[in-house]
Amino acid sequence: MGRVLAIDFGTKRTGIAVTDELQIIASGLTTVNTKELVQFLKNYINKETVELFLVGEPKQMDNTASESEVHITKFLSKLEKEIPEIPIKRVDERFTSKMAFQTMIDSGLKKKQRKNKALIDEISATLILQSYLYSKK
Structure with a gap:
């Protein structure tokens, strides 16, 4: 079994999350400059x-x-051309940014840390991935 990789696309930064190989756990991976995303x-x-x-x-x-x-x-379109061997699935991402921000508050991050937009993007990708995993059960 392979991993599922979730992408919270943004015009400047893109949050990325990934599952383990058994597709049980969703974890934030990183945030990437969108211009470097395909590479x-x-x-x-x-x-x-x-x-x-x-x-x-x-x-x-x-x-x-x-x-x-x-x-x-x-x-x-670019992703399908560059990496055609991996299928793409879309998932509704409404409210993930708000949920990510609330997650940061709930986990006790200080106000300065909550202003880190890259972290919000990574958490949003993780929430997208987690909702997908729940829907598969």
Whole structure:
């Protein structure tokens, strides 16, 4: 079994989370400069077996696509061309940033640490991945 890698795409930074090989535990991996994202993913899959890319799908409250979907669609086209052997699945990511921020508060991070947007992106990717794992059960 390979890992599932979740991507919380952003125009500047992208949060990444990954499962263990048995796809039981979701863990934050890192935050990557979005311009370097495809190369990072190529390097990662050369070291680890990844069976699925999970990409957050931001939606408005009325279920329409958010403004950032335009950027995500371009990224997905590039990802499919560069790494065609790994399938891509989309997952609703509404509220993950708010939930990530609340997680930081609940875990006792100080105000200065909670301003770390890279950490919020990584936690958001982890929440996307965790919701996917729950939905599989």
